[in-house]
Amino acid sequence: MNRILVTPRSLTRNPDPALLALEEDGYTLVFSSPGETPDEAALLSLLPGCVGWLAGVEPVSPRVLEAAHGLRVISRNGTGSDNLPLETAERLGIMVLRAAGANARGVAELAIGLAMGALRHVPEQSAALKGGVWQRRPGLEIEGRTLGLIGCGAIGRLVAKFALALDARVRVYDPYPDHGFTPSGDFAWIGLKQVLEEADIVSLHCPIPPDGTAVLDASAIGRLRSGCVVVNTARAALVDDTAMLDALQGGGVGVYATDVFAVEPPPPSALLAHPRVIATPHIGGLTDESVRRATVAAVENLRGALRQPWASAMA
Missing domain, CATH: 3.40.50.720 (NAD(P)-binding Rossmann-like Domain)
Structure with missing residues (x-):
């Protein structure tokens, strides 16, 4: 139960060096298909057994979170969370974090x-x-x-x-x-x-x-x-x-x-x-600088949350 799923298109295509901090913490990184937005079937296959999720803008159904046994933290590499079923996450005790202002x-x-x-x-x-x-x-x-x-x-x-x-x-x-x-x-x-x-x-x-x-x-x-x-x-x-x-x-x-x-x-x-x-093909935050800031913020949010005693106990 030490896996972390990474799904933002910018990171599955070109993993940022900031992700290495998660591996140094002892986590195994799991990536969705490079450069693609994962659909529900892909998420249902990849997410169960992951304790953390560095998420992008992919639509997430309540069903996906219901099946995500062991998931404690979702860390967005951006500000928005409209793609996430927040009520389901709250009910399941899954923390949702955002990289506010990074992009x-x-x-x-x-x-x-x-x-x-x-x-x-x-x-x-x-x-x-x-x-x-x-x-x-x-x-x-x-x-x-x-x-x-x-x-x-x-x-x-x-x-x-x-x-x-x-x-x-x-x-x-x-x-x-x-x-x-x-x-x-x-x-x-x-x-x-x-x-x-x-x-x-x-x-x-x-x-x-x-x-x-x-x-x-x-x-x-x-x-x-x-x-x-x-x-x-x-x-x-x-x-x-x-x-x-x-x-x-x-x-x-x-x-x-x-x-x-x-x-x-x-x-x-x-x-x-x-x-x-x-x-334009959703490139607003797709600059080298914005991707870097958002990734660093999302990684640090994820690391901080997973260090909490409650997260370790539930993992």
Whole structure:
């Protein structure tokens, strides 16, 4: 009962040296298929008998945890835990730990990059030129434009600072605003309705609401300014795909840039194929620096938890 399962795609493809600390502690590392997101069958095969789990973004069903005899700790190499059945974990006495803020800079930089790429039509003009078409579309500068943030945790704060450094106006909605965060520049906390109606760019940095509904549903999307750029580096379920496609086709949304999908890799769809959709394959936290920080944090969280007397006694 000294095995630890490792499933993040970045670590199964290229194991980080930080994992050696777990082996030095006497644990045997078990890896899922390199570079792939393990499905339920794979987890049911690999997880039983493991005392710890360094987990990625793979969906986890209650059934998986029910079958994970001996599992005491799940350590995420990121901030989110929407993929985990937290109530089941709590009932089974399985501790869930997160690498809070470790990938914040990588995700924040991608969000700004997607916004800038959308304003300057970079993807479509690059594709046209590669296809032999000399297409020059006038773009927009970010200076003086309003960036609306929905959610202002570690990632949202960095996005706000980056945008302010580019002389954008930043307007933020968060259900639990930290009014102590007041960066220099044209920054203000406002309501969600105001963010939707005032922003030239809306960037999502929040968890899925407790009721599971999309933050940008048809009603919310209908409030956006015509031609608004929407950036989603957070969670696919925050956006109603059908409503977003309708808004793109009707011209209500100028560009939808997303790094997250309900199923990864995503199947072909009308939304994914739309010419004003910029799609990246969940690379927000996939920088050398972010992966390193997240791995070190996840490993140290795991080691610390497994050193606890209760964990040793239960192993």
